[in-house]
Amino acid sequence: MPDTSNFTIRKAHPDDLPIVKQCMLALYHADRQYDTFFYELHPEEHADEEYSKCIRGEDGVCYVAEREGEIIGCLTGELSVVPTEQPARRTRLEKIFVKEGFRDLGVGSALVEAFVQWNKEIGVDRIFVRTYAENAGAIKLYERFGFRPYILGLLLSTE
Template identity: 35%
Template sequence: MACSSALFTEDAGAHDLTLNLNWPTEHGLARFTKALSDPDRLVMVAEDGDQIIGHLTGSLSGPSLMRPLLVATLGSIYVRPAYRGQKIGVNLVEEFKAWARRHGAQYAGVTAYAGNEGAVRFYERNGFAMRSVVLETSL
């Protein structure tokens, strides 16, 4: 849960004022526990000894009448700052893509905050391309 909390603080805390930054500590354990028994969900961790230094979550959806193919979504990825630049994130993404292909997915997607230019560059270096933009406004 520490990596999920750190991701919320570092990413959403800087880019999305609408998210509950306490969600990982309040609800994360139940969500991750449920995901572990769902064949359409993926939860991976990167470890250094007995310490979790990163994670990746993914899911499968479809096919549907609107999108007639199986889609894999990279839900979240986080690597502790001290371990960045060591290909840990790259390896997690490669494992996610391999998992998606094994399950028959024909497409993979991920969302990133527009203001998180480092994340956008990371995803682009790992084969993802910008396809859509979400615009929001305060009311």
Template identity: 30%
Template sequence: MVEIRRAETDDAPGIIDCFNDVMSEGIYLLGERYLGDEAFLEMRIRDEFNELFLVAIHNNKVIGVLTLTRESFQKNRHVAFLGIAIRRGFRHQGIGRAMMEMSFEWAREMGIEKICLEVFSTNVNAIELYKKLGFEIEGIRKKQFKIEGNYVDDVLMAKFL
């Protein structure tokens, strides 16, 4: 049984652990490890108007995290950037889709009009999911990354709410 809910400050260590676990796989996320610290993350979780943190919980453990971060300026505050990471062993069970659909509700309530994300061109499952949820490819930055010795494109996707 997996529960999806808004994160609380107590979830900060679990969120960092989840990001680090997925980052350690080395092929889905840009970072090698989570760079912020717990206090900074707690501050971001409290900033409910500018950022949404959703967690998926299984047996009291964070097994998935979604972040939706609103841009800062008047000129781009109608835009938010989405990030998502589900731990190995919990993928392809509909958790990612459910978290993203929940995040769209928050975005609409907050007056956000456009959600952007970036994804490696090699991450075909993720791109498939994003397309099913209404994202379109806006651009491609070629050979933006080198992963395990191979060039990978940066796929920029967006969905208008």
């Protein structure tokens, strides 16, 4: 269990949208080291809708980590229903970001823990997350919670 004495985890409010977008844009820039092509195509015009839905709780959730009034990290996750698969209801941890200077303090762990708890509250027992194979820090974080390799994706660029 992470030490949250220096920060709090809460569900995001609608007025948090600008800082959530700012955090996620920083995530996109940080992830360019893993995939320069994909992140050139991020549809900024869809960011308001995407993150607002999670903040409003429409088939998803957005958590923020806050310290002394400053949002220092956030996580978004979505519920998906796939009738042809079992279990049909599952969630996907979409994005997680912790600001520089606040990493390795348990913020990411606390955000993931809140998301796992939300899953239990809504009766979902399967969580899916994707990360780049080279992102050792993220993989280590998820494995601490019991995530295990599930699907291997391969990419070929024909350029």
